[in-house]
Structures are given as C-alpha cells and as structure tokens.
C-alpha cells in the first residue's frame with residue numbers, strides 16, 4: 279500500500295524534471311500536414327461552374343454566383359463560381375474531392391473568425407487568394423522513446439540537429 | 440378522465456418519504472455531460488436515480504433521410520466526436536453491403552489503423568475526463584490529454600482534420616497513408632507504451648484511486664446480460680463479447696489480439712478494461728502496420744443504393760454500434776436507424792447508483808464512459 283503511494287508520488291515528481299509539453303499558441307503555431315482541411319482555395323482558371331461542389335455539400339453552404347470582373351474565363355463562359363458561407367461549413371472537403379476539374383484545393387488557413395457575420399461570406403475572388411497561415415512547430419520526443427518528455431519545436435531547427 | 444399533461448419521461452414516484460430530497464444533476468454539465476439525472480437522496484445516500492435523456496437530441500436519423508449517402512457522413516459522426524471513425528464506419532458498412540462494393544485489402548487495413556488510433560484517443564479522453572477528473576485526479580487529466588494530442592497530430596496527418604475526420608466513404612478510406620506516417624506512428628507507439636506504465640503507477644495502482652473506485656457500482660455478470668449493456672461495460676462484468684471477434688469487419692480477421700475481461704464488474708474494473716484495451720489497440724496497430732498490403736485503397740462506389748436494407752455492426756470505444764440503412768433506388772437512404780453503446784449502457788446507471796454515497800455517483804457515471812450526445816442522437 280505505502281509503496282504504491284510512494285510509487286505514484288515518485289512518478290509525479292519525476293515529471294517536474296521533464297520538458298514542458300505546452301505550445302504557446304498563437305505565438306507558436308503547429309506545422310500543418312499537407313492536405314490539412316482548412317479553408318478552400320479556388321483556382322478560377324480551372325472552374326467550369328458545373329455546381330457539383332454545391333450538390334455534394336452536406337451543409338448547403340455553397341451557392342453558385344456570377345462574378346463581375348472584366349477577365350475572360352474560356353472554360354466558364356457564364357462566369358459562375360462557387361461562393362462559400364463559412365458560418366455553416368463543416369470542413370469535410372467533399373467539395374474539393376468531388377470537383378471534377380481540380381479547381382478547389384486545401385489550405386492550412388483555419389483562423390476564420392470574424393467580427394462581422396457578413397464577412398463569413400467568401401466570394402470567389404476572396405477564395406482564390408493564396409493561403410497565409412504558416413505554422414512551423416511539430417512534436418519532438420526527447421530521450422529514448424520520449425522518456426525526457428515531449429515538446430513542440432520549430433521544424434527548421436529539428437532538421438539541422 | 441384525467442387530462443394530466445404527460446410527464447417528461449421521469450418515472451420517479453411522486454410519493455416521496457419526508458426525509459428524502461430530489462436533486463437534479465445536470466443537464467448543464469456538473470459532470471453529467473448534457474444529460475439530466477434526477478436523483479433522490481436520503482441523507483448522503485442515493486435512494487433512486489433516473490436519467491432523463493434527450494437534452495441534446497438532434498434528429499440525426501431524420502436528417503439522414505434528406506441528404507445523399509455521402510453528405511450524411513459528417514453529421515452522422517458528430518454525435519460522438521471523440522469516436523468519429525467508428526460512427527462513420529458503422530454507417531458505411533451497410534451501404535457497401537447494399538451496393539455490393541468490396542473494399543480492397545489495403546483500404547481495410549488503413550480503416551483499421553485509423554479506428555484503433557481513434558479507440559486510443561477516445562479511451563484517453565475517457566481516462567482524462569470521465570475517470571480522472573471525476574475521481575479528483577487532475578494529474579492523469581493533464582497527462583492523458585497531452586498524449587491524446589500526439590495521436591490527434593497523426594490523425595490530422597492521415598485524414599486532414601483533428602477530430603471531424605469524415606474519413607471513410609462507401610468504397611474505402613479517402614486517403615492513403617501519407618509519406619512518413621508509419622515511422623511517426625511506430626515512434627509514437629513506443630512512447631505511448633512507456634507512458635502506459637507511468638499511467639499505471641500514478642493512476643491505476645494509486646491506492647487513493649483504488650479506494651474510491653474498487654467495489655463501487657458492482658454490475659454482476661447476470662445483470663449485465665439481462666440489461667443488455669455492451670462494450671467495455673459488458674466485458675468488465677466478465678462476458679467475453681466483442682464484435683471485432685464475433686463478426687469481424689475490416690482487417691480484424693487477420694490480426695491477433697485478445698479481448699480483456701474482468702470478473703468483478705465494479706467501477707475499478709471498468710477503469711482497467713479501457714486501460715487494457717489501449718494496450719491491445721497498440722498491438723493491433725503494430726501488426727497492421729507490418730502486414731499492410733500494397734494495392735488500391737478504395738473502389739469507386741455508385742452514389743445510388745438499390746432497394747433493400749442492410750445492417751452494419753462495429754465495436755466502438757463505448758460498445759457496439761448498429762446501423763440499419765434502407766435504400767430505395769435513389770441517392771438518399773429512406774431510413775437510417777442508429778443504436779449505439781452509450782444508449783445501451785446508460786440503462787445500467789439507475790441500478791448501479793442505488794444505495795451508494797452521493798460522492799460515488801460521479802465515479803460510477805464516469806466508469807460507464809457515457810456520452811450524452813451519442814445516446815440522444
């Protein structure tokens with residue numbers, strides 16, 4: 279009985295000398311893997327306006343809208359592109375997967391909160407902006423099989439080690 | 440004729456003893472999740488308890504009739520977000536049966552790896568919140584949650600999302616194992632096995648935890664069978680029943696693993712059973728990573744299912760999940776019926792918390808690992 283108490287206490291005290299696990303978000307951001315399902319990226323020069331993305335979307339958050347810029351889209355003469363209502367999107371990315379032309383893509387952007395509800399409506403032009411989120415921290419095991427603890431370290435530093 | 444309004448599903452008798460007091464535990468999270476438990480106490484003892492479920496009912500079964508087979512996946516896995524792959528898999532199996540689609544072997548192995556990772560994550564969640572916090576042990580809460588994050592990181596690498604995977608569609612998983620995944624996963628499993636020893640020392644062998652959980656809320660083997668509980672709760676009462684063995688799906692038929700059982704049926708053995716299951720999950724993932732065949736991961740499944748009905752059963756972290764899907768030659772199911780582990784296990788609660796201290800109720804409730812949203816669907 280008492281040895282078990284001491285064992286439990288020893289296990290707890292041992293942890294004081296290990297590395298701390300915490301990652302200091304938002305100052306440190308985790309490196310997201312390729313294919314992370316964040317917000318969408320629309321390649322307007324590929325989209326044909328077929329509307330399959332709007333059909334498959336479980337949350338019905340895609341609507342096909344005409345754009346009024348003075349560019350020409352030969353593959354999409356009616357200039358109808360998907361517009362996203364991010365208040366409803368569940369980031370399943372079935373839209374990206376079922377798009378026949380590969381006009382939609384994954385991005386690592388996940389900080390999509392806005393102060394104004396209207397701003398959650400993403401127009402086709404806004405969707406075709408390149409992603410901005412850059413994370414670089416990844417979990418690292420210290421010691422043999424991580425017996426010295428786990429930390430999150432920048433990937434560049436890890437590689438040079 | 441009396442025109443009394445129907446009672447909201449509470450069967451506690453109105454003729455109370457003068458010495459008793461009715462207390463409503465929940466529904467807004469004093470540890471009960473989103474579920475109200477009406478208890479009647481006499482001094483420090485619970486006389487009777489009545490779980491009043493339905494607070495987070497979402498009508499998943501009805502919504503499923505209005506969306507096509509693929510679009511149904513995200514909302515059908517939301518009821519239990521800690522265990523998304525299993526809820527997803529149970530729904531996909533009957534559709535594949537209806538459509539006559541056979542998932543290629545590699546796809547089955549990938550699904551199995553994802554499911555066992557999810558089982559570990561779900562049990563770590565249960566260990567942290569349902570068992571750690573409820574028995575007043577905040578250290579294990581921090582440790583288990585921290586280690587769960589490492590599994591989440593890998594699940595994110597595999598599926599692209601941290602918890603809301605929507606990973607399995609009719610025909611197979613959506614993605615192949617990414618480059619470097621096997622190495623990272625086996626390194627994590629090495630680390631995790633070491634951690635399990637530490638968990639054992641600080642939590643499971645800790646005399647203060649044993650004193651609180653041992654001998655509390657005993658569910659005998661016969662009662663467990665009669666009440667129809669499933670999953671870890673059933674196995675902790677000594678019944679060796681696991682869908683992965685009884686009716687193997689995925690790659691489980693090729694893999695070697697044991698089904699841990701305990702005879703006591705008390706809260707402590709329900710704690711331990713999940714601990715043992717995590718060890719088995721590590722074993723399953725190791726074997727699956729070794730044996731995984733090459734080849735295609737998925738077949739193209741039609742978007743329409745023919746007329747007929749099919750059922751699928753999977754062993755989720757909280758017990759057996761059964762889905763019944765009825766097709767009618769269209770792209771939408773005409774009926775989806777869900778039966779899951781949380782719902783079946785809650786029935787044991789009123790029997791377990793009778794004549795125990797009020798302070799023992801969180802222990803018993805936590806040992807059932809009940810997830811209100813899953814039960815309410």
Ligand code: SF4
Pocket residue numbers: 324325326327328329330331332359360376377378379380381382
């Ligand atoms: S994004 Fe793809 S699926 Fe959607 S309208 Fe354009 S081409 Fe069709």
Ligand code: SF4
Pocket residue numbers: 334335336337338339340362366367368369370371372373374
């Ligand atoms: S990610 Fe899913 S919910 Fe969001 S727009 Fe695409 S299909 Fe719809």
